Amino acid sequence: MNKNVLTNLLKIKYPIVQGGMIWCSGWRLASAVSNAGGLGLLGAGSMYPEVLKEQIDKCKANTTKPFGVNVPLLYPNIEAHMKIIMDSGVKIVFTSAGNPGTWTALLKQAGITVVHVVSNTKFAKKAEDAGVDAIVAEGFEAGGHNGREETTTLCLIPIIREAVKIPVIAAGGIASGSAMLAAMALGADGVQVGSRFVTSEESSAHPNFKQAVIDAKEGSTILTLKEITPVRLLKNDFYNELAQAYDRCASVEELKTILGRARAKKGMFEGDMKEGELEIGQISGNISTIKPAATIIEDMVQEFETGKKRLAQISW
């Protein structure tokens, strides 16, 4: 039997990574996912350095399994974050939103496994050249910050698979064992799951936000703000204000003024469904329950196995 290259690399049971999401993925979620056989990630993007330190300590206290930290490389206090990560003995770092050339070598020297998030082939190759151990290839469907090319997961995974030799983790549109099976049919070695874990019991998302994700239907999310940083949002009053600005050809400055500051915290963490910035994947339209993280993983693995058997029976 082929032991999966990704589970080997990360020393986990199932090739399921829980995306490190701002305001949603603290120690409760990350440790629950790691305890259930996936890889839990702390989302450092919404944490002050001292909060990250505390979260790492709590995660360690709650799981003996591998877990990691997701760090957006454009974070203003990146040096403080990286120092805490290295000093704490964290073994896995996922980097995103920035140049993998800046930190990869340093992290690797500290014995850390480095995975970088990309949304196109060019940056996948750059990440491989920078020495990362694996990449997350994130399609148009994904929540949070996405590529400008709008390449969907179905189109992206095969070209990234062909472009690099290192393990590829598919992200965007994956909330079920069937989608995991589809991603691996396309050549991915594993998957990163975001939205589905936002609606886990252990996620630190505000209950209002969890409910809004469950209520989402087809067409409830949209990729917007491409002029600043592309992001996929649940359509709400804040988004409608943006849409009206677009309709009158507002300047980038005006868009930035509307966006303001701390919108994501207001929505995702504090529960303001009207004025908050609600980052979530398109697959939210397919999610209708809140479950413990361990159940989400068990269900995915079970559905993956069932699907695999169903596919094996197809004949012409």
Next chain:
Amino acid sequence: MNKNVLTNLLKIKYPIVQGGMIWCSGWRLASAVSNAGGLGLLGAGSMYPEVLKEQIDKCKANTTKPFGVNVPLLYPNIEAHMKIIMDSGVKIVFTSAGNPGTWTALLKQAGITVVHVVSNTKFAKKAEDAGVDAIVAEGFEAGGHNGREETTTLCLIPIIREAVKIPVIAAGGIASGSAMLAAMALGADGVQVGSRFVTSEESSAHPNFKQAVIDAKEGSTILTLKEITPVRLLKNDFYNELAQAYDRCASVEELKTILGRARAKKGMFEGDMKEGELEIGQISGNISTIKPAATIIEDMVQEFETGKKRLAQISW
């Protein structure tokens, strides 16, 4: 072994449908696909009634296997088209771009199998209620006219699968056996393939257009003209003119003036890569060869089988 419901319904060998595409799919392509075990479709959307009649006759003369006709229901001369189809004894009709309630019953009474193209759950249910035999669920990636919700194939197939009982054919982003395997992992009974057959030897696409599709990379296509009818286009001079109009918040009237008439013919059939409207799927970025239609199908089936075996070996 489960005999596939779609191959049973359409009386074909492989659950691979060649999309009925304007200017690209005449009798040469449709008969080649049907002869190779898939379902070939004539794209009636770009044919005058007398041309359609001639194409049906030639298709009949070149294959004894089932083939069909794709008819956009908004076509101005729809009655003439439907009369020719029924008089000619065509056995399969794919309808798109319109209300399936208008023609389905009449076609069914004439003994014709009817399949309708949708891009969301609402219209999938409407089509099922109208009595169609199967649906094509077309994701954001697809070439031609797409849904306004921007739901990608990966997110769309599972919700449509759950919403209807009739067979579901996945479309958008599928040009390989791996993508076919992925689509069937998501619950589709088969696939409709467009862009890959545009670059077949038998396609009636202009050689310049075939070459442009082969040259396409990530980010080369974009879904645009949502204010009129959403369509995915290769970015060229014509698209740039549209993009500039969007940048200055042009009116819908102005967009319509820029679009003008017969742009698709100019590009896809006459080979004007600058001023033509070049409808193609996002998966064009993954296509790099021109092959006979039969080889495309053989390669897909082979890759599907290889992928199936690879998935079967995955263990934890």
